[in-house]
Amino acid sequence: MEDIKELVRSYIVKEYLEEDEEITFDTPLISSGYVDSFSMVSLLVFLENKFKIKIPPSKATPEAFDSVNKIVELVNQYINK
Amino acid sequence: MSNFGLYEERIRDFKWSIAEKELEYSNGNILNIGWYCSDRICLKGKAEKIALYYEGFGGIKKTFTFNDIRIAGNTIGSFLRNLGIKDEDRVCLFMDRIPELYLSFLGVLKIGAIVQPLFSAFGEESLFVRLENAQTRAIITQSRHLSKVRMIRDRLPHLEFIIVVDHVVTKKLENKEIAFSLSDSPPVGNLEIFPTKAESPSVLHYTSGTTGQPKGVKHVHYSLISQYLTTKWVLDLQENDIYWCTADPGWVTGTSYGIIGPWSLGITQCVLDAGFSAHAWYRFIDDYQITVWYSAPTAIRSLMKAGDEVVAQYNLKSIRHLASVGEPLNSEAVLWSIKMFDKPFHDTFWQTETGCIMITNFPGMKVKPGSMGKTFPGITGTLLDPVTYEPIKETGKVGLIAFQPGWPSMMRSYWNNEEKYREKFKNGWYLSGDRSSIDAEGYFWFIGRDDDVINTGGHLVSPFEVESALLEHPAVAESAVVAKPDEINMEVVKAFITLKPGFNANPDLELEIMNFIRKKLSPLAMPQAVEFMDKLPKTRSGKIMRRLLHAKEWGEEIGDISTLEND
Numbered sequence: 345m346e347d348i349k350e351l352v353r354s355y356i357v358k359e360y361l362e363e364d365e366e367i368t369f370d371t372p373l374i375s376s377g378y379v380d381s382f383s384m385v386s387l388l389v390f391l392e393n394k395f396k397i398k399i400p401p402s403k404a405t406p407e408a409f410d411s412v413n414k415i416v417e418l419v420n421q422y423i424n425k
Numbered sequence: 426m427s428n429f430g431l432y433e434e435r436i437r438d439f440k441w442s443i444a445e446k447e448l449e450y451s452n453g454n455i456l457n458i459g460w461y462c463s464d465r466i467c468l469k470g471k472a473e474k475i476a477l478y479y480e481g482f483g484g485i486k487k488t489f490t491f492n493d494i495r496i497a498g499n500t501i502g503s504f505l506r507n508l509g510i511k512d513e514d515r516v517c518l519f520m521d522r523i524p525e526l527y528l529s530f531l532g533v534l535k536i537g538a539i540v541q542p543l544f545s546a547f548g549e550e551s552l553f554v555r556l557e558n559a560q561t562r563a564i565i566t567q568s569r570h571l572s573k574v575r576m577i578r579d580r581l582p583h584l585e586f587i588i589v590v591d592h593v594v595t596k597k598l599e600n601k602e603i604a605f606s607l608s609d610s611p612p613v614g615n616l617e618i619f620p621t622k623a624e625s626p627s628v629l630h631y632t633s634g635t636t637g638q639p640k641g642v643k644h645v646h647y648s649l650i651s652q653y654l655t656t657k658w659v660l661d662l663q664e665n666d667i668y669w670c671t672a673d674p675g676w677v678t679g680t681s682y683g684i685i686g687p688w689s690l691g692i693t694q695c696v697l698d699a700g701f702s703a704h705a706w707y708r709f710i711d712d713y714q715i716t717v718w719y720s721a722p723t724a725i726r727s728l729m730k731a732g733d734e735v736v737a738q739y740n741l742k743s744i745r746h747l748a749s750v751g752e753p754l755n756s757e758a759v760l761w762s763i764k765m766f767d768k769p770f771h772d773t774f775w776q777t778e779t780g781c782i783m784i785t786n787f788p789g790m791k792v793k794p795g796s797m798g799k800t801f802p803g804i805t806g807t808l809l810d811p812v813t814y815e816p817i818k819e820t821g822k823v824g825l826i827a828f829q830p831g832w833p834s835m836m837r838s839y840w841n842n843e844e845k846y847r848e849k850f851k852n853g854w855y856l857s858g859d860r861s862s863i864d865a866e867g868y869f870w871f872i873g874r875d876d877d878v879i880n881t882g883g884h885l886v887s888p889f890e891v892e893s894a895l896l897e898h899p900a901v902a903e904s905a906v907v908a909k910p911d912e913i914n915m916e917v918v919k920a921f922i923t924l925k926p927g928f929n930a931n932p933d934l935e936l937e938i939m940n941f942i943r944k945k946l947s948p949l950a951m952p953q954a955v956e957f958m959d960k961l962p963k964t965r966s967g968k969i970m971r972r973l974l975h976a977k978e979w980g981e982e983i984g985d986i987s988t989l990e991n992d
Contacts, residue, residue, distance in 0.1 A: 359940060362569040376482045377521070377700035380546065381727070381913075382882070382948035386939045393932045405731075406702050 348395075348419065353412045355390060369413045374406040384409055391415065397422040427788035429658040432799065439802035441833055444654040448689070455620045456646045458627055459502070459534030462688035463495035464618070471691045478667075478695045478713055479524050487524055491691065494528060497607060499616035501525075501532025504605055508586055510563055512537030512619050513626060517556060517564040518674070519574070521545050522698035525590045525607055526674055529565050530684050534627060534646075537619030541629045541641075544675030545570055548945045550894060553577040554638050555631045556584060559840055565605075567591050575599065623647035629840060630677045632777040633887035635876040641840030642777045648681075648834035649689060651781035655801060656686030659773060660717055661746050661788045668694045669710070670719045676884065677777040678750050681834070682719055703731030707739040714743040721751040723882040725758045725770060726913045736765050746788060748773055751883020752915045753871040756795035772797050774826075774869070776857060778849070780834030784826075784869050797861065797869040805829035807854070808863060811875070814851040823862045823872050827854035877907070877971055882914040886950050888971065891918060894945050898938055900928040905961050907975040909954055920952035921974050923961060930957035963990045 349369055357367060360379050373379045379387060388404050391397065399422055408418045429435060450456055466474075472492035479487040489497070510516060516533045518540060520526040526542075533540045541559050543552060545567075552573055556564070563586035566574060574587055578601060585601060592604035621627070627646045631639040656662055660682065668687050672678035687694045695713045699705060701724065710718065728735075747762055747770045754772040762770045774784040774797045784806060786798035800806040807816045808824030817824040835855070839846045849856055860872040879886040888906035895904040902925045909919035922938070924930060935955040943951035962970045967990075976983040 363572045365569065372482075372700075374700045375702040375705050377698070379700070380948050381701055382951060382953070383943060385953045386936060386943060386951060389932070389936045389939065393936055406700070406727075407704075407731075410702070 349412055349416050351394070352391070352415055352419075355394075356387070356412065359386070359390075367412070369416075370411050372410050373412075373415075374410045379409065381406060387415075391419055395419055395423055427661050428663065429661065429787050429789060432787060432790055435658070435802045441650055441654070441803055444650045444833075448649070448653060450650070453622070455618070456623050456625075456649065457534060457537075457618050457621045458646050458649050458685055458689070459498055459531040460618045461649055462685060463491060463498050463531055466491045466688065466691040467495050469691065474691065475693045476688060477524065477527065478693070479698070480696070480709065481523065481698045482700075489524065489528075491688075494531060494688070496612045496614060497524075497528040498531030498535050499613040500607060500610050501529050501605075502535040502616050503532075503613040504588075504610065505532065505538065505563065506536050508563070508603075510536065510538050510586075512621070514538045514563070515541045515559045515561040515629060517541040517543055517559070517561045519543050519545055519547075519552065519564055519566040519570055520590070521567065521569075522673060522696050523567070523590075524696075525565070527684055527696070528607065529590075530674065530680065534621075535616060535618050537621050537625065539626045539629050539643075540680075541631075542674050542676075542680060543631070544673060544947065546949070547573075547675075547947045548943070549573045549576045550945045551639075551890075551947055551950070553580065555641070556581055558631075558638065559629055559641055562586065563588060565590060568593070568596065571602070621646045624837070626837070628680055630680070630777050632677075633878060633885045633890060634845070635878055635887065636889050637845070637887075639887065639890065640842055640845055642677075642836045643838045643840055644780050644834065645837055648780045649685060651832055651834035652681045652685045653689045655782040656682060656690060659771070659782050659785050659787060659801070660686065660719055660748055662687060662690050662692045662717060664691075666692055666716045666745075667713055667743070668692050668717045668719070669697075669713070669715045670694065671697075671706075671721065671724060672719070672750070677780070678719075681780060682750075701727060703728050703735045704738075707735060707741060710741050710744065711739040716743050717746045717748075718744055719748045719750065720770075721883045722749055722754045722758055723752070723914050725749060725754070725762070729758065729761050730913065733765060741766060744768070747771060748785075750775070750782075752880050753797070754795075759792065759794035769794070774798070774859075774871070778836045778855075779828070779832070779857075780836065781832070783828060783832075793864075793868050795870065796864075797871050799867050799869070804832055806869070808861065809851070809854060809856070811860075814854065820865050821862050823860055825875055826857040826859045826861050826869070827851075828857065829853070830855050877975070879906075879908040879916050879918055881908075881911075881916050881918060881949055884949050886918055888918075890946065891920065891942060891950050891952070894942055894950075895920060895922065895938070897945070898941050900924050900934060901938070903961050903969070905969045905971050905974055906952070907971055907978055909978045911953070917953040918950060919954045919956065919978060921956050921958055921961060923958055965990050 560583040670683040771786040908916035
């Protein structure tokens with residue numbers, strides 16, 4: 345669980361944040377503007393590729409992607425399904 | 426009663442001099458938008474009225490009166506003037522929606538320089554081509570965007586000053602970089618306003634076309650006349666309104682109706698500098714008791730998707746007028762807003778080049794859900810036959826939306842691109858590049874673009890620009906970019922790609938290519954789908970047949986394929 349969280353967090357820091365910016369597992373991502381709604385699509389593709397899952401479009405909402413903790417909660421619903 | 430009144434009466438009696446008279450402007454006078462949006466409002470006795478309620482991420486709140494924005498504009502203008510920035514120099518604003526963005530807009534105009542606002546999510550390549558084209562002399566930015574500027578500054582010989590508005594002393598400034606803190610600078614109470622005239626250049630917005638690099642749309646200070654009056658009549662802003670325009674000033678809506686329109690009328694406006702969420706937006710309206718809300722169909726559809734139960738959690742009764750811009754407003758969105766807010770979103774149609782609203786559903790007029798509405802008084806709009814460019818007489822027939830040139834905020838040129846500018850006119854008409862029909866009552870009904878430009882979430886993306894950037898990825902041999910239908914954004918970018926030898930199509934490569942474009946150009950330009958192909962459809966002369974790929978995405982007839990290359 346912690347491994348997944350750290351994996352997702354470090355990917356977001358590497359791909360979406362500017363130099364010197366950092367986030368915690370609870371930092372708002374979408375509502376803060378760190379990840380915009382267009383970029384959310386690439387984050388979704390990352391999650392689906394990395395965890396070999398398929399997240400339905402209806403579940404990939406800005407609210408469900410608004411922190412690392414929320415994302416991992418969503419991913420866990422589809423892992424091993 | 427709305428400011429607009431009856432359409433027939435407004436059409437009959439219309440003259441642009443109505444706005445000139447209200448603004449106390451006479452031909453030949455000094456006309457400076459920065460002064461009109463701040464100093465003049467103070468002189469009218471509204472110095473202590475709130476001009477801006479700002480809310481940033483993390484609950485940061487700031488409030489500015491009209492006197493505050495007047496002094497802030499002076500202070501920024503004075504700083505720039507002391508650096509040697511002079512009239513008609515291009516000064517780029519590359520910031521998130523922080524107060525300094527809005528206040529710098531006024532400051533740059535006050536000294537007669539030209540504002541070049543750019544969307545802060547642009548990647549370094551998008552930024553580079555626009556700064557290079559404009560030969561921009563100074564850029565005002567934030568620390569978080571500095572890395573993108575640093576990547577390109579050495580390729581920009583005209584760029585002399587990189588001004589950082591939130592520099593912290595623990596970080597090191599590099600070549601050309603200067604720290605400027607508005608709060609730490611001595612306020613400048615009085616600034617000699619540069620005596621710009623009606624035709625002095627004011628704002629340079631960049632827009633994308635099907636081919637070639639983005640074009641710089643040059644506006645002049647006289648645009649104020651159109652922007653003032655359309656804000657008053659279409660957005661219906663009145664003395665006690667609290668107004669929210671959700672557009673970013675990196676795009677024309679964010680300056681015409683997110684700065685110039687409301688502030689020239691002395692109206693209080695709100696800015697929320699945070700990412701989208703339905704709860705955050707409704708809470709913002711509730712907190713500030715917003716009365717007039719100007720947004721975009723993409724946002725409205727996202728709110729619809731979030732569910733009606735979210736609306737019920739907030740007190741949104743303050744809203745009295747709704748308007749929308751950026752892409753066609755579908756009838757479902759209009760009907761939804763009537764159900765949720767007891768009033769319709771009023772569609773407005775216009776472009777970066779027009780500078781102001783051209784076609785709209787006016788307050789008080791019968792709204793036909795799905796229609797763009799009627800032309801603004803003083804605007805002569807028609808549909809042209811796509812072959813002869815003659816006006817179409819038959820009701821209901823589809824044609825090219827065109828306008829008779831001469832309204833105050835019409836672009837004056839494309840920056841350093843006279844040829845492209847001339848191409849926008851046929852038989853004395855300005856061609857919008859959009860197609861529609863007109864019904865028997867004179868309402869326009871949008872059909873689509875007349876070119877390959879992709880309208881995603883209300884922003885235009887050039888397929889050429891994305892295709893060119895894709896070719897810089899080491900795995901990409903050829904590419905073709907088209908619009909793909911999307912429930913929320915109307916259209917999104919889709920890329921068809923052939924790979925160089927030694928590269929294999931796989932999901933990780935797809936993601937890598939998406940991220941490559943997102944960082945290089947912008948999140949808007951990022952392909953939301955990538956399809957790897959063995960070969961792209963081409964004519965016998967080797968030109969990629971983009972229209973076949975477009976037809977495939979939209980489930981349309983593919984038409985004539987007689988020129989298609991055979992295997």
